[in-house]
Amino acid sequence: MRVSSKAHYGLRMMTEFARAYGRGPLSIAEVARVEHLPLAYLEQLAGLLRRGGLVESTRGVHGGYSLTRSPELISVLEVVHTVEGEVSPVECVSTDYVSGSCAREGECASRGLWMRLKESIDAVLRQTNLAELIHDQSLLEAMAPAEPRPETSHD
Amino acid sequence: MRVSSKAHYGLRMMTEFARAYGRGPLSIAEVARVEHLPLAYLEQLAGLLRRGGLVESTRGVHGGYSLTRSPELISVLEVVHTVEGEVSPVECVSTDYVSGSCAREGECASRGLWMRLKESIDAVLRQTNLAELIHDQSLLEAMAPAEPRPETSHD
């Protein structure tokens, strides 16, 4: 019952793209640098995100990736879904489950539970978008303890 | 983002124990038979459940396991927790997380999200207990299509 690093990394990368939104493409080399994530691995994930239609790529020297939509319009669910497929606690509640493949389908005591669980997870992920994510973060940083930082430095 | 078979099997076993509650111990051989699960594997899980205090064992010829509490008092969360440890989407939101081990803790944009997710998952699992599970099931079976069964047979 945990989120894969794949999804986690993917989301972190997407928040970087969200921050750069409207200011031209951001290279994954840059993402790898600020997020401290392995570049070669990010390349793979970026491929998934692109094929999923969440980002578009620009090749060549000043290339990189940029969101295809405004950050407010991209939910975390979409991101997770794109990089790691449908989130489904057990097979029999995934959308492409073929009715009948589980022999115990009729007498299964817990399927209802798993469906509720999936609904609940999906709901949480769906109702948060990238804009909120980066907004929450700036809130957090503004409230940061100990050393107050010059609040105009956001370069 | 899926529930392990371990947890799933564990829960299925527990529902069997719940059904047998008040009528003496139920052997895992029996559980394996009616749930079509591998006996040797169930033994392992039963060990976890016992060490977790959810069931107690009786050895010898008419031995087996029985719940230590009434089915209404055992939540699915407890069961899952016992067999597969804490459910936590990412490490930094588990209860035994040592603050600071994640270098990005301060600047993490998504921790709040993961915490909400964990809360949500826990809530769903906590608010369902074993009694409800087996009750839901009998409901389902009563509504079963095709062959209506005598609705007073609940032995």
Next chain:
DNA sequence: ATAATCCTGACCATGACGGTCGGAATTTCC
């Protein structure tokens, strides 16, 4: 041309998972 970048497929190591096995300990029953 060169350097930066995306793109792709192949490869790989590790660990968790689901499962088996052998045998010891305990209890009941005959």
Next chain:
DNA sequence: GGAAATTCCGACCGTCATGGTCAGGATTAT
């Protein structure tokens, strides 16, 4: 006492997803 039924335990194992690397090709700006 012996046999059968059971829990108990530790060791073992094959498979698979995961997280990650690598080499090299394609594309584009300078």
